Amino acid sequence: MSNRELLERIYNGRRAELKREILLAAMQCFLEQGIEATTIEMVRDRAEASVGAIYHHFKNKDGLVAALYLAALQDQYDGRMQVLQHAVSLQDGIQKILWAYIDWVERYPDFARFLYAANFNMRQGSFQAELNQQNIQRNKALQAWLAEQPEKQLLEHLPKELMLSLVMGATESYCRAWLSGKVKTLPSQYKVQLAAAAWQALNLNKSLMIAE
Amino acid sequence: MSNRELLERIYNGRRAELKREILLAAMQCFLEQGIEATTIEMVRDRAEASVGAIYHHFKNKDGLVAALYLAALQDQYDGRMQVLQHAVSLQDGIQKILWAYIDWVERYPDFARFLYAANFNMRQGSFQAELNQQNIQRNKALQAWLAEQPEKQLLEHLPKELMLSLVMGATESYCRAWLSGKVKTLPSQYKVQLAAAAWQALNLNKSLMIAE
Amino acid sequence: MSNRELLERIYNGRRAELKREILLAAMQCFLEQGIEATTIEMVRDRAEASVGAIYHHFKNKDGLVAALYLAALQDQYDGRMQVLQHAVSLQDGIQKILWAYIDWVERYPDFARFLYAANFNMRQGSFQAELNQQNIQRNKALQAWLAEQPEKQLLEHLPKELMLSLVMGATESYCRAWLSGKVKTLPSQYKVQLAAAAWQALNLNKSLMIAE
Amino acid sequence: MSNRELLERIYNGRRAELKREILLAAMQCFLEQGIEATTIEMVRDRAEASVGAIYHHFKNKDGLVAALYLAALQDQYDGRMQVLQHAVSLQDGIQKILWAYIDWVERYPDFARFLYAANFNMRQGSFQAELNQQNIQRNKALQAWLAEQPEKQLLEHLPKELMLSLVMGATESYCRAWLSGKVKTLPSQYKVQLAAAAWQALNLNKSLMIAE
DNA sequence: GATGAATGAGCATTCATTCAT
């Protein structure tokens, strides 16, 4: 199962075997029952671990959610930065980011679903500090890449807050629909269209902004 | 408070006063604490009602969630169908739908947040039957409007499943960001750009589809 | 059983029947197993009540301890103030207080044992505020009585902090020994001696103080 | 810190260093949190030792309590017997015992507090056998000293069970009050008065007993 | 209809103790 594969990238080595097994079991429970409805007993049962081991490794139930959330986010980010290194232009970079997102969602649909599901929990919990710090760090890296692009002035007149929605909106929306089963066709089948819509939205809006 | 205003449209009359008060209190609790973390006691406290009254009017906790969810969806749908009656073209209709969505989100941000938050609960609960039936009904109405449009062949080569994401994706994404506080500028400030992006995505993709 | 009798004075009426039953069961468990070692389950079992009822009436385990502690203290105080009203002199008053203490300990040995056992718990818990306030109130009443005594100057040269130990020390020590089973003879058998020792200690010390 | 000093008398040598460190840490935890509320983890943390080491040296948690309790009692007893060797009369001996007690309490207030706190635990635990044996042994030594006194007939008409309370009651009561913070003046400030009260109580009661 | 006391199954979490290294 590819879920294991992702976890091995974040928690590697034989010593973390139990940790990975617990996380895997937890995620499956979370997705099937919902996070709140999942009991530690269910996780323990599925992971064939002891209650004590779960608390030893993850402190408490929220720690379990946070570990999964942060692992997924880190992996998604690692993939994005990797493809970005081979981008030859702004447009190419944006497309590569979009496609990396689509690929990751298709490869790890469970983690993708979990990210959406755990959003609320992470916003509240005691781990949001760590999450925020990581987000800021990652944003910096992306901004740094943008600043290197020769065509960067293309986006200068576009509010940054709007940009993200214009670029990712359609893709994220379709991925969400696919993950929830509302649509059946793989997101990757619409790769070209989604990338085109993203690029077009930026260019189009550039002229709108200037016109105003 | 405009939350009350929405509820009065769905549950009107003096006899439903307690019902509305309970729903209002419930929604506030749900948003502050999360749905699962909200206890009936909290709702009772806030609504200044009795436990018995809550159970009498809404059967159980899920009934509370469902009542709110269905009320919000109904109200959103009512607004959409109203503006659609004055649409003079396909493009105008799409823009009107988008703008109606943006207006509704800005006017009832609590209900909008609640809809996103309750999504998972409604998918599971015993009320999904009722929800599905309503969704089908509403979809029919929208399809009927589409069928009346002279330019309808414009969308014919576009997969229906993709269409929704192309049209609503960016707008929904930005509204979500605004509701969660990630961005500060009101969605309505970007009305024009979001509508332009939606329309462009459809046209652009039409040519891409045909080209393939 | 006379334990019930004391509780009926503090929690009276038919509506408090369950409350009294729970308190009684709790105290018996506390004395047999120790406060920390007593589980709510044990209390529930003995009181033939439900867990919910215990938490409904006493908030939590500490609330159970506090209710018993404050009830015992109140009853002890009520008895003391009653006998004090008939005191004809300072010496008579001191004797009456001592004897009331001895009588109370012999009549409610369980509550007396509990008071000693719960001392540490009450010092920490969230109920010490209430306890302190009651103690201050009671002290005032006692001071007021003292101030009325014609022979009050007899004690004026004696530090108040020492006075209590000189008067009550021997009696409390013997009562403790009796309650713990270390001695068998009833404290009331030594009423005369203990009162004599208390009075003598005060007079004797008065001269010592003046001599210094 | 003088706590270490007492422990070095009972557990001496370099080999017992870890043992002493653990006992010290345990006692501080016990006093701050209460015995039941103290976890082995807290002790381990404070002693900078390992869980295994604690179990190796003291068998289990009760062993920790017992080791401290017996060490404190032994030390207190050693001091008492030492001063008793220089007593020149019954009255002098009683005064010396009282003063040794006061000195010990002032010098080792933590151990004194611990003795009061652990009383209940030692009554139950599996170490009471050892405790009882030691108590009997020590009592014999004290009785032997009493038997040597020329004025011993002075106490003959006084019940032994009452004697202890008459002699120690006031002093113990005041020391307890000082240890708990209820009074601020050092017990040693009232040495003379407390000793006088003790001696007087015996003489006075002698006549009372005879009179009856 | 309205009330809120009572129920009790179910849960997160703790912690003394063991034992392989």
Place this chain on the structure above:
DNA sequence: CATGAATGAATGCTCATTCAT
């Protein structure tokens, strides 16, 4: 002797739901 990861029974407490008044 020392270590600390692993165990799992046990506990305090919550909360949706019922029902007698």
